Each structure stands twice: as C-alpha cells, then as structure tokens.
Amino acid sequence: MNTQIKLSVSTLNINDCVDWVMSPEVGGIDVFIGTVRNITKGRSVLRLEFEAYEKMAVKEMEKIALQAFDKWPVQKILIHHRTGVLQVGEIPVIIAVSAAHRDAAFEACRYIIDTLKQTVPIWKKEFFEDGEVWVAAHP
Amino acid sequence: MKVNILAFGITKDIFGSSSVAIDLANDATISNLKYLLEQEYPKLKQLATYMVAANNEYALDGDTIHERDEIAIIPPVSGG
Secondary structure, eight states: OOEEEEEESSOOOHHHHHHHHOOTTOSEEEEEEEOOOSEETTEEEEEEEEEEOHHHHHHHHHHHHHHHHHHSOEEEEEEEEEOEEEETTOOSEEEEEEESSHHHHHHHHHHHHHHHHHHSOEEEEEEETTEEEETTSOO | OEEEEEEOHHHHHHHTSSEEEEEOOTTOBHHHHHHHHHHHOGGGGGSSOOEEEETTEEOOTTOBOOTTOOEEEEOOOOOO
C-alpha cells in the first residue's frame, strides 16, 4: 500500500510518519505538521478538542490521497489526524508525502492539507478562559 | 419512514443529542429533510452553512433518502 490514513486518539509521532513514506525510489519527503496555537483573534486558547465522523473522515481523506496521486507523480502519502483533547503545542495533523522529485512532494502536500480543511468531516472546538466555540460554525 | 440523523460538532449542541429520529415521507429528499430539521431546530439556519451526508458521502439537495441510509448533518468542518 502506498497510502496510510489514520485517525488517532493518542499522540502523533513525526518520526514514524517520515519513516513510513521513506523508500529507496524517493528523492524527497515533504511533511506538514499542524500544531495547536495559543491564540485566536487576540484571545488566549487553553486547549482544543477535535471530533470526527470517523468512517466518513477516513473515506474523504482516502479520496484526497487518490486525487493527489492522479495529479502528481508521488510515491507515498500519509495522513494522520488526532481526535480528542489537545493542549497548546500538540500536533493535530501530520501529512507526509514522498516523491522522486521535490516539486511533486511540495505541491501534493499543500493540496492535501488545503483540501482536508475544506472537505474532511472533523470539527475543532476552541476553549478560552471565558468560553468555548466550534470553529467556523457561524459566519 | 423513521430515519435516524447523526449529529456532530455544533449540530450535536443544537439537537441536544448525537442523533435524532425524524419522520419522513417515503420518497423524501435531502432538501425535505433540511426543511423539517430547520423547522424543529431553527438554530441550524444560523450556521455559516451545513451539508448532509448519506452513507458517508456528501449528498445533494435533490437526492432521495432511503429507509436504512446512514444520514448525518455536516456543519462547517474545521479539521487540520
């Protein structure tokens, strides 16, 4: 298999992700690591909580990987996403893409994270000192 | 027919539950379902947007709902 998609309740491991996309034919690996930021629009964020519609989220991530394979000559694609509560500095998402040449890896990696944010049914709740909000829910 | 509707994220808060059972006509469409839900839960209309999924795929307003379909409300996603 050249694709690995995973939703996980436990800490994501960057080295494991890079190792998985490594192979003798590749000349480069592109990795996107999302991290929990401590501020949103001037308000301090205490922590985040991620909820997923798991079956559909996996299916949508598989679609994105297939699209990326269609568009660019890449070797392997890995998408790992967290669910549950994450503290500031923790990692909600890792995308790793390997390819023979770097242009394909860069472009595919960018495409995967951008599309994931638009189509994959995963929701993020931000917790502030004075309240909590589901991100992007309201205009 | 009675169809079970799954809720996630903010729609879980709006429904007050992670699923609700809705009575639908046998040939009901996604847009019929949206109308009924918006009558019952007007806060749905305040969302930036929302989609409906049938059997783990995004559905179109004109799609027909079948009795054993797994239907879910998909409020604006915010993963990553």
